[in-house]
Amino acid sequence: MPVQPPSLPDRAARLGWPLRGDLAFLNHGSFGSVPTPIQNAYDRHRQAVEADPIEVLGRQCEGLLAGVRRRVAEFVNADPDAIGLVTNASAGVGAVLRSVPLPAGARLVTTNHVYNAVRMAMRHRAVEVGGTVEEVHLPLRAVGPIDLSPLLDSIRRDDPPAVVIVDQITSPTAAVLDVRSVVAACRARGVAVLIDGAHAPGMLPMDLSSIDADWYTGNLHKWTCAPKGCGFLHASPRVRGITHPETISHNLGQGFEKEFGWQGTRDLAAWLTIPDALDLWDSIGTAAVRDHNHALCRAGKELLEQAWGVAPIQASTRDAMGSMAIISLPQRIRGPFENPDSLMVHLHDEHRVEVPVIDWEGQWHVRISAHLHNTIEDYERLAAAIGRALKALDATAASSPAPA
Amino acid sequence: MPVQPPSLPDRAARLGWPLRGDLAFLNHGSFGSVPTPIQNAYDRHRQAVEADPIEVLGRQCEGLLAGVRRRVAEFVNADPDAIGLVTNASAGVGAVLRSVPLPAGARLVTTNHVYNAVRMAMRHRAVEVGGTVEEVHLPLRAVGPIDLSPLLDSIRRDDPPAVVIVDQITSPTAAVLDVRSVVAACRARGVAVLIDGAHAPGMLPMDLSSIDADWYTGNLHKWTCAPKGCGFLHASPRVRGITHPETISHNLGQGFEKEFGWQGTRDLAAWLTIPDALDLWDSIGTAAVRDHNHALCRAGKELLEQAWGVAPIQASTRDAMGSMAIISLPQRIRGPFENPDSLMVHLHDEHRVEVPVIDWEGQWHVRISAHLHNTIEDYERLAAAIGRALKALDATAASSPAPA
Numbered sequence: 080m081p082v083q084p085p086s087l088p089d090r091a092a093r094l095g096w097p098l099r100g101d102l103a104f105l106n107h108g109s110f111g112s113v114p115t116p117i118q119n120a121y122d123r124h125r126q127a128v129e130a131d132p133i134e135v136l137g138r139q140c141e142g143l144l145a146g147v148r149r150r151v152a153e154f155v156n157a158d159p160d161a162i163g164l165v166t167n168a169s170a171g172v173g174a175v176l177r178s179v180p181l182p183a184g185a186r187l188v189t190t191n192h193v194y195n196a197v198r199m200a201m202r203h204r205a206v207e208v209g210g211t212v213e214e215v216h217l218p219l220r221a222v223g224p225i226d227l228s229p230l231l232d233s234i235r236r237d238d239p240p241a242v243v244i245v246d247q248i249t250s251p252t253a254a255v256l257d258v259r260s261v262v263a264a265c266r267a268r269g270v271a272v273l274i275d276g277a278h279a280p281g282m283l284p285m286d287l288s289s290i291d292a293d294w295y296t297g298n299l300h301k302w303t304c305a306p307k308g309c310g311f312l313h314a315s316p317r318v319r320g321i322t323h324p325e326t327i328s329h330n331l332g333q334g335f336e337k338e339f340g341w342q343g344t345r346d347l348a349a350w351l352t353i354p355d356a357l358d359l360w361d362s363i364g365t366a367a368v369r370d371h372n373h374a375l376c377r378a379g380k381e382l383l384e385q386a387w388g389v390a391p392i393q394a395s396t397r398d399a400m401g402s403m404a405i406i407s408l409p410q411r412i413r414g415p416f417e418n419p420d421s422l423m424v425h426l427h428d429e430h431r432v433e434v435p436v437i438d439w440e441g442q443w444h445v446r447i448s449a450h451l452h453n454t455i456e457d458y459e460r461l462a463a464a465i466g467r468a469l470k471a472l473d474a475t476a477a478s479s480p481a482p483a
Numbered sequence: 484m485p486v487q488p489p490s491l492p493d494r495a496a497r498l499g500w501p502l503r504g505d506l507a508f509l510n511h512g513s514f515g516s517v518p519t520p521i522q523n524a525y526d527r528h529r530q531a532v533e534a535d536p537i538e539v540l541g542r543q544c545e546g547l548l549a550g551v552r553r554r555v556a557e558f559v560n561a562d563p564d565a566i567g568l569v570t571n572a573s574a575g576v577g578a579v580l581r582s583v584p585l586p587a588g589a590r591l592v593t594t595n596h597v598y599n600a601v602r603m604a605m606r607h608r609a610v611e612v613g614g615t616v617e618e619v620h621l622p623l624r625a626v627g628p629i630d631l632s633p634l635l636d637s638i639r640r641d642d643p644p645a646v647v648i649v650d651q652i653t654s655p656t657a658a659v660l661d662v663r664s665v666v667a668a669c670r671a672r673g674v675a676v677l678i679d680g681a682h683a684p685g686m687l688p689m690d691l692s693s694i695d696a697d698w699y700t701g702n703l704h705k706w707t708c709a710p711k712g713c714g715f716l717h718a719s720p721r722v723r724g725i726t727h728p729e730t731i732s733h734n735l736g737q738g739f740e741k742e743f744g745w746q747g748t749r750d751l752a753a754w755l756t757i758p759d760a761l762d763l764w765d766s767i768g769t770a771a772v773r774d775h776n777h778a779l780c781r782a783g784k785e786l787l788e789q790a791w792g793v794a795p796i797q798a799s800t801r802d803a804m805g806s807m808a809i810i811s812l813p814q815r816i817r818g819p820f821e822n823p824d825s826l827m828v829h830l831h832d833e834h835r836v837e838v839p840v841i842d843w844e845g846q847w848h849v850r851i852s853a854h855l856h857n858t859i860e861d862y863e864r865l866a867a868a869i870g871r872a873l874k875a876l877d878a879t880a881a882s883s884p885a886p887a
Contacts, residue, residue, distance in 0.1 A: 097533035110536045110748050118533075128711075129501035129522075132514045133837050138828065166570070169747030170730045177581075196747060199735035203727070300748060307532075308712075308750045323607070325729040326574045331603035343573030343600065344514050344704060346712045346750055424542065433537050 087371050087451070091363050096452040103457035105379075105434040107448035108253075108278060108403045111301040114451075120355035121306045124348035136347055143351055144340050150354040151311055155285040155297070163312045163324065163339030164350050168277035169196050170325055171296025171312035172244065175273045176204040178322045185210035185241035188233055190217050192225075192249035192256075197275055201244065210241070219439075221391045224399040225254050227261060234264040242271040248278040251437050253403035253446050254393060255283065262292045271318070277310075278302065281360065282369065282401035293318045302372075302402070302450070305356040306349040312339070368451065372402035376449035379458035380404040383447070386462035392444075405437065405444040412443065412465060414472055419443055430464035432457075491775050491855070495767045500856040507861035509783075509838040511852035512657075512682060512807045515705040518855075524759035525710045528752035540751055547755055548744050554758040555703070555715055559689040567716045567728065567743025568754050572681035573600050574729055575700025575716035576648065579677045580608040582726045589614035589645035592637055594621050596629075596653035596660075601679055605648065614645070623843075625795045628803040629658050631665060638668040646675040652682040655841050657807035657850050658797060659687065666696045675722070681714075682706065685764065686773065686805035697722045706776075706806070706854070709760040710753040716743070772855065776806035780853035783862035784808040787851070790866035796848075809841065809848040816847065816869060818876055823847055834868035836861075 095115035098104050104112065113121070128135045135143070144164065152159040165171045181187075187201045191214045201212045215230045234243060243265050247258050258274045265272035273294040279285065281302025287295050292315065299309040314322045319335045330337035360368055377395045384391055389407040394400060408422075416422040419436035422443070426432040435446045447458065499519035502508050508516065517525070532539045539547070548568065556563040569575045585591075591605045595618045605616045619634045638647060649665050652658070662678045669676035677698040683689065685706025691699050696719070703713040718726045723739045734741035764772055781799045788795055793811040798804060812826075820826040823840035826847070830836040839850045851862065 097530065098536075099534045102535065104536075106537050110540050112536060113533055126501065129517055130503045131506065131837075132502075132508075132516060133510050133839075134831060136514050166730070166749050167747035169732050173730045196732040199733060200731040203731045203735055298748070306750065307748055326570070326577045327604040327607045328573050328600040329603060331607055343571035344702070344711055345570050346710065346753060349750060427538060433535075435537075 087367055088363060091368070091371075091451050094451060098452060101431045103430075103432045103460045104452060105432060105445075105447045105457055105461060107450040107453075108250075108301065108446065109435065110307060111298075111304050112450070112452060113300075113304055113306055114359070116359055117304055117306070117352060117356045121348060121352040124351040125346075128348050136344070140347065141337075141340055143347075147350055147353050148336075150357055151299070154303075154357050155280065155287045155295075155311075155313065156289070157287040157313055160336055161287075161313050161315065161319065163314065163322070163335060164353075165296070165310045165312050165324065165339070166308050166345075167300070167310040168275060168296045168298050169200065171294070171310055172197050172200055172273065172275060173325045174312055174322065175242075175244075175294045175296070176200055177325060178318070179242050179271050179273075180321070181208045181210060181241050183209050186238065187212045188215065188230075188240040188243045189213075190215050190230055190245060190249075192217060192246060192252050192254065193244070194246060194250040194275060194277065197244060213240070219252060219254065219392050220394055220399070223394050223396065224257055227257060230261060231264045234261070234268060234270055239268045239270045242273065244273045244275055246278075247274055247276040248282060248401055248403070250277065251405075251439060251446070252393065253400065253405050255399050255401055257398075258292070259290060262290055265293075266291070278401070278403065281365075282372070282403070284366070284369070287313050291315065294322070299353055299356065303353075303356050303360060304450075305353050308346060308349045309353055369402070371451070372449045373397065373400070375453060375455070376400070376402045376404050376447060378455055379447050379449060379453075380406055382455070382458050383445070383462050387465060402449045403446060405439070405446045408436070408443045408445060408465065409469060410442070411472060412468060415468075425468070426461070426464055430460065430467075432461045432464050434461055491771055492767055495772070495775075495855055498855060502856060505835045507834075507836045507864045508856060509836060509849075509851045509861055509865060511854040511857075512654075512705060512850065513839065514711060515702075515708050516854070516856060517704075517708055517710055518763070520763055521708055521710070521756060521760045525752060525756040528755040529750075532752050540748070544751065545741075545744055547751075551754055551757050552740075554761055558707075558761050559684065559691045559699075559701070559715075559717065560693070561691040561717055564740055565691075565717050565719065565723065567718065567726075567739060568757075569700070569714045569716050569728065569743070570712050570749075571704070571714040572679060572700045572702050573604065575698070575714055576601050576604055576677065576679060577729045578716055578726065579646075579648075579698045579700070580604055581729060582722070583646050583675050583677075584725075585612045585614060585645050587613050590642065591616045592619065592634070592644040592647045593617070594619050594634055594649060594653075596621060596650060596656050596658065597648070598650060598654040598679060598681065601648060617644070623656055623658065623796050624798055624803070627798050627800065628661055631661060634665060635668045638665070638672060638674055643672045643674045646677065648677045648679055650682075651678055651680040652686060652805055652807070654681065655809075655843060655850070656797065657804065657809050659803050659805055661802075662696070663694055666694055669697075670695070682805070682807065685769075686776070686807075688770070688773070691717050695719065698726070703757055703760065707757075707760050707764060708854075709757050710750075712750060712753045713757055773806070775855070776853045777801065777804070779857060779859070780804070780806045780808050780851060782859055783851050783853060783857075784810055786859070786862050787849070787866055791869060806853045807850055809843070809850045812840070812847045812849060812869065813873060814846070815876060816872060819872075829872070830865070830868055834864065834871075836865045836868050838865055
C-alpha cells in the first residue's frame with residue numbers, strides 16, 4: 080500500500096475550496112485554486128479599492144505594493160527591491176526577453192522540457208534578432224533527478240549562449256531541476272540566465288538569494304493559491320537597471336521598483352491579496368503543507384503505477400519531484416481517443432476527474448497534482464476511470480469478429 | 484443657472500455604486516467605478532471559473548472569449564476578428580509599439596496632449612531604434628474643437644513619421660480630437676496610425692469601422708464600468724497579421740485572435756464581465772447615458788467657471804468635449820500648496836472631493852468627470868471647497884503685517 084500523507088492541523092481541512100463538489104481536481108498545477116479565506120481577503124481588498132479608487136490605486140498604491148513586495152521577498156528569501164509584480168510567469172519571461180541585450184544571431188538556450196509558452200516567446204524574440212533557439216534534450220530518469228550535463232555542455236561551448244532559460248519545475252514532465260548548477264555554469268561563462276520558477280513557490284522551499292540567477296520568475300496563483308494574475312519577476316542587482324516590464328508606463332526611467340509598480344490600470348486587489356495568501360500558509364505551516372502535498376502526490380503516483388501496472392518513468396524523491404508527478408498510461412488506452420485532449424475531456428465529462436493528459440515523446444501520461452483539497456480517493460477515482468476504459472476496450476475486442 | 488442634465492429611467496438611479504457615501508467622486512475618468520449589477524456579474528463569472536477551472540479557462544476559454552469579442556465588436560462597430568482583449572490601453576499601445584516595423588532612426592509622432600504613459604512607451608521604443616519622439620504642440624480652444632493642422636502638417640512632411648499615435652479624448656486636457664482627419668492624413672501618406680481611445684468607449688459614439696485607423700485601443704473599465712483590467716486593441720486587416728500581444732504565449736503564429744485569446748493565466752472573469760457591462764448600458768440606453776453624462780459635465784463645468792470667475796479654456800460642445808472637462812483654477816489658490824497633488828490631497832482629505840488637479844502649461848486646472856453616480860451637488864461641493872480655501876487665503880493675507 081502507498082504511504083498515507085501526514086496529517087495537518089484541523090484548520091487546513093476546514094479551509095473551504097470553491098471547486099465543484101463532484102470533481103476530483105487533479106490539476107492544481109495549471110491555474111491553481113483559491114480557498115475561501117484568500118477569496119474573502121480578495122473581496123475585502125477589492126471593496127477598499129472601489130470605495131475610494133484614487134486614494135488606493137493612486138496615492139496609496141506605491142506604499143501598498145511596497146508591503147506586498149516585502150512579504151514576497153520574505154517568502155522567497157530575497158531583497159524586496161529585487162521583486163517586481165507581474166500578471167504571470169509568462170509576462171516575467173517576456174519582460175526579460177525584451178530587456179536582455181541580444182546581439183544579431185543570438186543563440187537562446189533552453190531544454191526540451193521548456194514550457195510551451197516560453198518556447199514560443201523565445202522563438203518570437205529569436206526571429207526578431209535573426210537568432211536561434213536551441214532545446215537541449217534531457218531524458219527523464221526513474222531514479223534520482225534529471226542529469227543536466229547536456230545543458231551544461233551547451234552553456235560551456237566556445238560560443239556561449241546569449242541567454243539561458245530553464246525551469247525549476249518542468250511543466251510537461253513535473254520534474255525538479257537542479258537550477259543551481261545551471262546558474263553556476265552560466266555565471267562562470269558570463270551568460271545571462273533566467274530561471275522559470277512558475278510552479279516553484281508553494282511547492283519547493285524558496286531561496287532566491289542562494290540561487291542567484293540574473294532573473295527568476297514565479298507564479299503565486301498556482302501553489303500559493305493567490306487570485307489569478309499574481310506573479311513576480313526577481314531581478315538581481317546585476318540586471319535590475321536594464322529590466323523593464325512588458326507594459327511601459329508613467330514611471331519609465333524611475334527604476335525597477337517604480338516601473339513594475341505601475342503597469343497601467345489593472346486589478347490591484349489581486350496583488351494586494353498576495354500577503355493574505357502567504358500568511359494563510361504560514362499560519363498552517365508552509366513546510367507542513369509542502370510535505371503533505373509531496374507525500375500525497377507520491378502516494379497518488381504509486382497508487383496509479385500499481386493500478387495500471389506501469390513502471391515509474393520519473394523519480395519520486397524530494398530532489399526530483401514536488402507536488403506534481405507524471406505517470407505513464409497503459410499504451411492501449413489510446414485506442415478510442417483521437418488525442419490526449421479527447422481522453423482528458425472523457426475523464427472530466429464521464430468521470431469528473433480533471434487531469435492533464437500529456438504526449439511526451441510519443442507516450443501518453445497523466446500529470447497529477449496534490450494540494451490540500453485532494454485526498455487519496457481522487458487518485459483512486461482516476462485509477463478506476465482508466466481501468467473502466469480499459470475494460471470497455473477489452474469487451475469491445477472480445478465481441479469483435481476475429482481478424483481475417 | 485447651468486442647465487440641468489436630462490432625466491434617465493428609474494433603474495439608472497437604482498444602480499448602486501460601491502463608492503464611499505461621503506465622497507464627491509469627480510474622477511471617474513482615471514480608473515472608472517463598477518456599479519453593483521456589474522460587480523455581481525463579475526462575481527458569478529469568477530465563481531464559475533473557480534468551480535471548474537480547467538473546463539472554463541482551458542476548454543471553454545476560446546468560445547467564451549469569442550462571445551466577448553463579438554459583443555465588443557458590436558459595441559464599437561467593428562469586425563469581431565479585429566478585436567484583441569488586453570489589460571488596458573497602455574498594453575494595447577505597447578503591443579502596437581512592439582509590432583509596428585520601426586526603421587533605425589524612426590520618427591514617432593504624437594501631440595503635447597499625449598497621455599504620459601504613452602509618451603514614455605514611445606520614448607522607450609524610440610531609444611531602442613535610435614529614433615525620436617515628436618510632440619506636436621496643439622493649443623486648447625475655448626470655442627470649438629482643437630485645430631489639428633500642426634499635426635497634419637507634421638504627418639505630411641517630406642520625411643513622414645514611422646508611426647503616429649493620437650488620443651481620441653486627451654487625458655490631461657479632456658478634449659475630443661477629430662481623429663478621422665488624422666487617420667486620413669496618415670492613410671494618404673502610408674503612415675502607420677494608432678488611435679488611443681482610452682476614454683472613448685462609453686463617452687463617445689463608437690464607430691471604429693468608419694475611423695479605419697490601423698490600430699485603435701480603448702479601455703472598457705473606464706466609462707463602460709467593466710472590472711479593472713479590461714481593454715481592447717482593434718487591428719485593421721492591413722496590420723492584423725503582424726500584431727502580437729505584449730505577452731507571447733502558446734498560440735504564437737496561430738493568428739491575431741488566438742494570440743490575444745491566451746496571454747498566460749489571468750483573471751478571465753473580468754473579461755467575461757464585459758458583455759454584462761455593455762448589456763447594462765444598453766438596457767438603460769447607451770446614448771441616453773452618454774447624453775446625461777455630457778450634460779451633467781457641462782453643467783458642472785459652467786457652475787465651476789461661474790463660481791470661480793474664470794474664463795472657459797475649453798469648448799463644451801459635443802464635438803470638443805465628452806463627459807470630462809477641464810476648468811482653470813483661480814491662480815492664487817496655488818499659494819499654500821506645494822504642487823497640484825497637494826491640492827488634490829487637500830480636497831480629498833478635508834472636503835471629500837476627489838478630482839485631479841493638473842498643471843497645464845503653467846496654469847493649474849481641475850479635470851472633472853460625470854457619470855451616473857454624480858449629481859450637480861458634487862460640483863457645488865468642489866466649488867465651495869475651493870471657495871473656502873480662497874477665503875482662508877484672504878483672511879491670512881488680511882491678518883498678516885503690511886509688507887515693509
